[in-house]
Amino acid sequence: MSELIEEFKVEHSKILALLNEVKKLGIHSEEGRSRLLSAKESLMEHLNKENEQLYPVLRKEAEHNKTLQNELDIFAIDPEYLTRVVLEFFDDYTGGATDKDFQINFESLYAALNARIRNEEEALYEEYEKIQKD
Numbered sequence: 398m399s400e401l402i403e404e405f406k407v408e409h410s411k412i413l414a415l416l417n418e419v420k421k422l423g424i425h426s427e428e429g430r431s432r433l434l435s436a437k438e439s440l441m442e443h444l445n446k447e448n449e450q451l452y453p454v455l456r457k458e459a460e461h462n463k464t465l466q467n468e469l470d471i472f473a474i475d476p477e478y479l480t481r482v483v484l485e486f487f488d489d490y491t492g493g494a495t496d497k498d499f500q501i502n503f504e505s506l507y508a509a510l511n512a513r514i515r516n517e518e519e520a521l522y523e524e525y526e527k528i529q530k531d
Contacts, residue, residue, distance in 0.1 A: 398526065399525070399526060399529055401450060401451070401525075402522045402525060402526060405443070405446075405447065405451070405517070405522070406518060406522075408439065408443045408446075409443075409514045409517075409518070411439060412436060412439050412440050412443060412510070413510070413511070413514070415432055415435055415436040415439060416436050416507055416510070418432045419432045419433045419436060419503070420503065420507070424490060424499050424503070433487070433490060437483075437487040440483055440510075441480075441483070441484070444479065444480045444483065445480075447517075448480065451517075451521070451525060454525060454528060454529075455469060455521060455524060455525060455528070456469070458524070458528050465524050468520050468521065468524065469521070479509065479510075479513060482506070482509065483506065483510075486502060486503075486506050489502070490502075490503075
């Protein structure tokens with residue numbers, strides 16, 4: 398496994414662990430908000446790294462690989478869209494603003510991230526590894 402993919406998998410684990418801590422601590426606690434800010438930083442760094450180092454390689458290969466193009470279409474949430482959703486969520490909640498919809502919004506964000514991580518690790522990372530070996 399390439400160093401980049403190993404690094405991404407470690408980052409995925411850390412991000413999900415931070416979000417689970419936020420869920421347990423609650424947004425109303427000082428520690429919960431602190432963890433949320435930490436999760437935001439980690440997540441944004443990770444998404445930017447993927448947008449710069451992973452997805453361009455996959456998109457380029459997909460130009461002449463219909464199977465990969467189908468995988469990107471089916472499995473990958475548009476990275477720029479997800480980045481925007483993540484930023485909007487964190488902008489709303491890291492400033493201390495809370496509302497009754499936080500839990501619903503948090504669960505939606507968590508589900509979207511979890512799906513993306515699972516899809517990347519099960520399909521897209523394997524494709525990336527194949528491309529790197531060629």
